[in-house]
Amino acid sequence: MTSHRLGWAPYALLLPSLAFLAIFFAVPMVSAFGLAFQDASGAWGLASIRRMLGDAQFREALLTTLVLIVAIIPVQFALALAMALVINAKLKGAGLWLYVYALPLGISDLAAGITFFAIFTERGWLNSGLEGLGLIERPFIFLNYQTPFWLIFAVVLAESWRATAIIMVNLVAGLQGIPRDYLEAADVFGATLWQKIRRVILPLLRPSIQVSLILRTILAFQAFAVVIALAGSGLTVLSSEAYRWYGEYRDPNVAAAYAAFILVLSVVSTLLFLWLLPVRREQVG
Amino acid sequence: MxxxxxxxxxxxxxxxxxxxxxxxxxxxxxxxxxxxxxxxxxxxxxxxxxxxxxxxxxxxxxxxxxxxxxxxxxxxxxxxxxxxxxxxxxxxxxxxxxxxxxxxxxxxxxxxxxxxxxxxxxxxxxxxxxxxxxxxxxxxxxxxxxxxxxxxxxxxxxxxxxxxxxxxxxxxxxxxxxxxxxxxxxxxxxxxxxxxxxxxxxxxxxxxxxxxxxxxxxxxxxxxxxxxxxxxxxIGSPPMNFLRGRVEGQNGDLRVRLGEHALAAPAALAGHAGREVLLGIRAENIEAETTVVPDAISARTEVVEPLGSHLLLTAVVGDQRLKLQTRTDFPAAPDAPLWLRPEPDKLRWYDPETSQEIAAG
The missing domain is CATH 3.40.50.300 (P-loop containing nucleotide triphosphate hydrolases)
Known part of the structure; x- marks a missing residue:
């Protein structure tokens, strides 16, 4: 409103963040793209992209990544919404639940992966528990490359435990932005709890849901540490292929091609969510 | 239903x-x-x-x-x-x-x-x-x-x-x-x-x-x-006027003293003899004259507010203020003397401590 009188000050204040973004995001991104379109000798071309697409692991990595996204995101949203509603109900001790729910946010993803490894491994807590209860006679091997279902199950569980709170925080903020009158109007006009959630809360939460979906999907495309910790090489995702090409095959160009591919997928999914869940101005209170 | x-x-x-x-x-x-x-x-x-x-x-x-x-x-x-x-x-x-x-x-x-x-x-x-x-x-x-x-x-x-x-x-x-x-x-x-x-x-x-x-x-x-x-x-715009007055006299001849004036009071006020009561009267229930009227309360005009359909006067009785309505052709002027006659059946009496009504009329 009064920016014309502030002159250069706002831009000067933006400068540090711009510099940060340029140095740590823009430059690496551009150089990664540059690497992806060069071969080992530094010649420009599609050779590295072709090697990535032709890689035996490529299809499996892409498929696993997509399966993880499809499995994790609905579970996380249902959980996050339930948690957010519990917190927003303002019952006694609801504040405590916020901390309990948010606790995994303070744990690094590798540590989370190792924690769940300790649960699912051959002599882990789950097997000890089941044996103790007499439900099984000898340890069941969950984390085996021959049983991808259990590998994916463990990764979905660990990722859900670790990252649901991010969505919850977003949804709680969104819920708190919904005027109480709307919810009370729903009550007065006969909505049951489920009708209230479906017909009033979810539509009004749309902006928060959209942001969380975008954020969560981008993070899921980058899933790495939890997969490595739980499955080792038994399960491969796009980012672990990038790591393998860089670390094992010493080929930064193909690794960069994977990185660029993940970025493209992230952008496409973001655009998809923006298109599927448009937030129209006249529909926001 | x-x-x-x-x-x-x-x-x-x-x-x-x-x-x-x-x-x-x-x-x-x-x-x-x-x-x-x-x-x-x-x-x-x-x-x-x-x-x-x-x-x-x-x-x-x-x-x-x-x-x-x-x-x-x-x-x-x-x-x-x-x-x-x-x-x-x-x-x-x-x-x-x-x-x-x-x-x-x-x-x-x-x-x-x-x-x-x-x-x-x-x-x-x-x-x-x-x-x-x-x-x-x-x-x-x-x-x-x-x-x-x-x-x-x-x-x-x-x-x-x-x-x-x-x-x-x-x-x-x-x-x-x-x-x-x-x-x-x-x-x-x-x-x-x-x-x-x-x-x-x-x-x-x-x-x-x-x-x-x-x-x-x-x-x-x-x-x-x-x-x-x-x-x-x-309720009401302006709100009801409330004037403090002391109940004097005996059964049969109760009066409430308002400044120099003594107003006939209903028998229900007998229990409050010697004490103060509040007299409630609405602005439209007071008749005003600019000339001396026997038995009217002597007052002084303080403010005159023309409101289109009527005049709203603020008058001073002793050390108390009240508002009253008059027709627009009423010759009101600030500081002019005023004689007021509240409609007897519109008088309402309140206990200043409990604020409850004691009597009407």
Whole structure:
């Protein structure tokens, strides 16, 4: 409103963040793209992209990544919404639940992966528990490359435990932005709890849901540490292929091609969510 | 088709603030009851308890002979117009009005028929496809009203539905609302802090203060015979005048001394002999003369305010002030002497300590 009188000050204040973004995001991104379109000798071309697409692991990595996204995101949203509603109900001790729910946010993803490894491994807590209860006679091997279902199950569980709170925080903020009158109007006009959630809360939460979906999907495309910790090489995702090409095959160009591919997928999914869940101005209170 | 019975309804917030205190009130079937009071008097809390949005600490609430105290709002057969209107921003006007019917899973054709009829009643047909953000405040208010009446509820609750409109619109909508509610012929509770709204709309007015119903009665009864000096000063514009005077004399010849003047007092004041009482009189019940009149109270004009239809005078009697109305052709002038004759049957007497009415006339 009064920016014309502030002159250069706002831009000067933006400068540090711009510099940060340029140095740590823009430059690496551009150089990664540059690497992806060069071969080992530094010649420009599609050779590295072709090697990535032709890689035996490529299809499996892409498929696993997509399966993880499809499995994790609905579970996380249902959980996050339930948690957010519990917190927003303002019952006694609801504040405590916020901390309990948010606790995994303070744990690094590798540590989370190792924690769940300790649960699912051959002599882990789950097997000890089941044996103790007499439900099984000898340890069941969950984390085996021959049983991808259990590998994916463990990764979905660990990722859900670790990252649901991010969505919850977003949804709680969104819920708190919904005027109480709307919810009370729903009550007065006969909505049951489920009708209230479906017909009033979810539509009004749309902006928060959209942001969380975008954020969560981008993070899921980058899933790495939890997969490595739980499955080792038994399960491969796009980012672990990038790591393998860089670390094992010493080929930064193909690794960069994977990185660029993940970025493209992230952008496409973001655009998809923006298109599927448009937030129209006249529909926001 | 429902009488509302409030029996000892009480609500305390944070264990100390008593918002509603032992309210005993019956609202007759098809009656238009206005809950009137200053902000914080508990009127909105009381309505919210009737709606089921607030749970009372004590007492029972019955609608149509059915105890609804423990029922959620959706099982009470009520509809409500919110002060903020609470028109859903993600739904069109049509879907907003249809909301309650959809929750009841009513057949589509019937929903459309009812919504259209309600839209005609509140003149919203051209706007059925719009969203809340594309409507004016007045149109949003109509959506809120239509959404409530389309439910054909046993009880219609309205929480200050006109307070967010500008003054001119409020005047128009007040009359429209009165007509609409009269046609619906349903039990209605209307919360307001605006005494003119209360007087103009209600079959009955319940005046609340500090969580209690101080007085209830027809608008004219509440205006004419306020049960306490609070009601007298809250209802009416200007508020009722209150003058302090000492009760003198014996049985049979009681008088109240107002400055140099002694006013004949009703026998009911005998118990207050030798003590001060408050004399309540409304501005339009005082006759004024500019020449000496026997038996009139001598006063001095302080301020003259022409208000178009009449003059509003501020007069000084001894060390007390009062307001009175005169015709516009009254020769009033600041500082001019004035002789006042209150209409004897409009005198109201109050105990200055309890503020309760002692006697009338």
């Amino acid at each position: 429902a009488e509302i019975r409030l029996d000892g309804v009480t609500k305390t917030f944070d264990r100390k603030v008593r918002a509603v205190d032992d309210v005993q009130l019956t609202i007759a079937d098809r009656e238009f009851m206005v809950l009137l009071g200053p902000s914080g008097c508990g009127k909105t809390t009381l309505m919210r308890m009737i709606a089921g949005l607030e749970y009372p600490d004590g007492g029972r609430i019955a609608i149509g002979g059915r105890d609804v105290t423990d029922l959620p709002p959706r099982r009470r057969d009520i509809a409500m117009v919110f002060q903020s209107y609470a028109v859903f921003p993600h739904l069109t006007v049509f879907e907003n009005i249809a909301f309650g019917l959809r929750m009841r899973k009513m057949a589509k054709a019937e929903v459309a028929r009812k919504v259209e009829r309600a839209a005609v009643l509140v003149q919203l047909e051209p706007y059925l496809g719009r969203y809340s953000a594309q409507l004016s405040g007045g149109q949003r208010q109509r959506v809120a009203v239509a959404r409530a009446i389309v439910m054909e509820p046993s009880v219609l609750l309205m929480d200050e539905p006109l307070s967010n409109l500008d003054a001119l619109l409020r005047l128009t909508f007040r009359a429209e609302l009165k007509k609409l509610v009269a046609e619906l012929n349903t039990t209605t509770i209307y919360v307001t802090h605006d005494q003119i709204e209360a007087l103009s709309l209600g079959d009955r007015v319940a005046v609340m203060r500090e969580g209690r119903v101080v007085q209830h009665g027809t608008p004219m009864a509440v205006y004419d015979r306020p049960a306490t000096s609070f009601v007298g000063s809250f």
